[in-house]
Amino acid sequence: MNTRPILDSASGPYALSASFNADNSCFSVALESGFRVFTSKSGDLxxxxxxxxxxxxAEMLGTTRYIALVGGGKQPKFPQNKVQIWNxxxxxxxxxLEFKTPIQRVRISQSHLIVVLLNNVGIYKMTSPPEKVADYETVNNPFGLCSLGKDIVAFPxxxxxxxxxxxxxxxNISIIPAHESPLRALALNQRGDLVATASEQGTIIRLWSFPSCxxxxxxxxxxxxxxxxxxxxxxxxxMLAVTSDKSTLHLFDLSPEASASALEPDPKTHKWGILSKVPLLPRQFSDNYSVAAAKFELGDEPVGWGPASKSATFNAGIPGVPGGRPTKGLIGWLDDQTLLVIGAGQDARWEKFVLTFDSDGKRVLFKKGWRKYLD
Structure with missing residues (x-):
């Protein structure tokens, strides 16, 4: 972590959070003074x-003119217990819509609006005004974990x-007992038949089928x-992409062939080689590791900033911002070979990575471009 003096906010805009729209064609950024929308492919305003x-x-409704906003930062424009649908x-x-407690995150689609509170998730139809469909109590969810697909929504x-x-x-409701520790991340695929989960331990990523769970x-x-x-x-x-506070982007192979090899490691391709077949060794010697990895930039941040607490029950920091800290390591795929990593904060960055093969036929990730998108 960079420990330089706190930057003067007058030196430029400060990105509080960032979010991709449904097809990753754009990303929206919430600021201390408003919001901005950028084209994902180039990072242009x-x-x-x-x-x-x-x-x-700020959550975009596809590529439409509607954006769901929640107040936040030092001088919020709106109360943090209200979601505003901006035209x-x-x-x-x-x-x-007004709630009794602060909003942690909003998800929005053409058909539904999902409002995440610390201990509750509200599901609404996208009518005017929005019509409540259901709401559910949750464990503490300060990061606003929620993934909205076309036909399903997943949350703690x-x-x-x-x-x-x-x-x-x-x-209908389905339940997956995914981890023994609190959840820290979850995602749905586009088809809505796969769910990926990670706990606050951050060592193991689990993949679940839906609707069988x-x-x-x-x-x-x-x-x-x-x-x-x-x-x-x-x-x-x-493929499944994962980022962490280790400043590393990992890619995991989800193909049927890879799933089969995960059950029976191949010493020729496994990270630990022949050790993957030795009985009684700790499980990390036989576990399935990423097929490609690269470093992304967390960015230089002021004193007192941290990626987030290790605990998924942590609830402090910047008011109105999911997790209380600027977004870091947010992943968005442009196609099956190209993905972006977006970060907010004082040093807000856009980075593009491409998956390809080296001369030995091994998959590699390389950084094709980057920019400080608020400059």
């Missing part, structure tokens, strides 16, 4: 709005380490505990 106060999180065509709030359950999946069409794979990110920032499936669901 697409839209800038000054609203006269801080926005803690950028008229540059006014079209409708809003009432028990530690549990994932609850709500079918938006039928109203059975575990189909387990991957080892590393041996040392880490804060998992983001999980993201490639468009074809053949």
């Amino acid at each position: 697409k839209l800038a709005r000054e609203v006269g106060g801080g926005i803690g999180c 950028d065509a008229t540059q006014v709030v079209a409708t809003s 359950g009432r028990a530690i380490g549990q994932v609850k999946i709500f079918d938006l069409m039928s109203g 059975t575990k189909i794979a387990e991957f080892r990110r590393g041996v040392d505990p880490a804060v998992i920032f983001s999980l993201s499936f490639s468009p074809s669901s053949t």
